[in-house]
Amino acid sequence: MNAAIVWSRRVLVVGGVAAMGWWAWLALTSIPPHWWLPWGIWLAGSVALNDAIIAPAVIVLGWLVLVRLPALARGRSQGQVAPGSPGHVWVGVALRGAVMVLGTLLLVWLVALWSAAR
Template sequence: MSAATVWSRRVLVLAGTAAMAWWVWLALTSVPSHWWLPWGVWLAGSVALNDAIIAPLVIVLGWLVLVRLPALARERSRGRVVAEEPARIWAGVVLRGAVLVLGTLLLVWLVALWSAAR
């Protein structure tokens, strides 16, 4: 494993841990205790929704993308990496993931502000 890979993994783990710690702190300090049960139900429901619907949908869509990009799939299965296409695909995945994480944190922060104002 290269030094850049190890460094990037450590940075991502640290950033993810910091984001989760901030969310927990925000939830414990800003959300009234009578909201904890509905939030717990919502979190459990979101995990169930992800496992039952979203994850299988992503797998099917990923399979369809590989079918639509047969040359790329053939090159990857042979162990060769096409330099341009995977870079664009992974950049899109990373950017969409970052927007999802930051958007979720923003929504949690806004709900916490709204509940504190009530």
């Protein structure tokens, strides 16, 4: 494996672990103890919802698209994106960005509501 790839992966892992640690510290120091149980239930419920409903639905929908969509429309017979068509990639990037922005706005709104209620 290329040394630059190994180095960049290590940097990303360290950055991710540092971000999670910072978030955990903020959560433990800024959330009142009587809110820990509801937050824990919400976090566990979101993981359970993702694992039980969302992930299987995405797998089934992806399988249905691969079965129904002709091989030429997918780019190649193995379902890979054709080298000359970066449009599919940009659509995916745009959708991920939109979900991230909307999710961030939702979290900011929830924190504002929580702060106003205090």
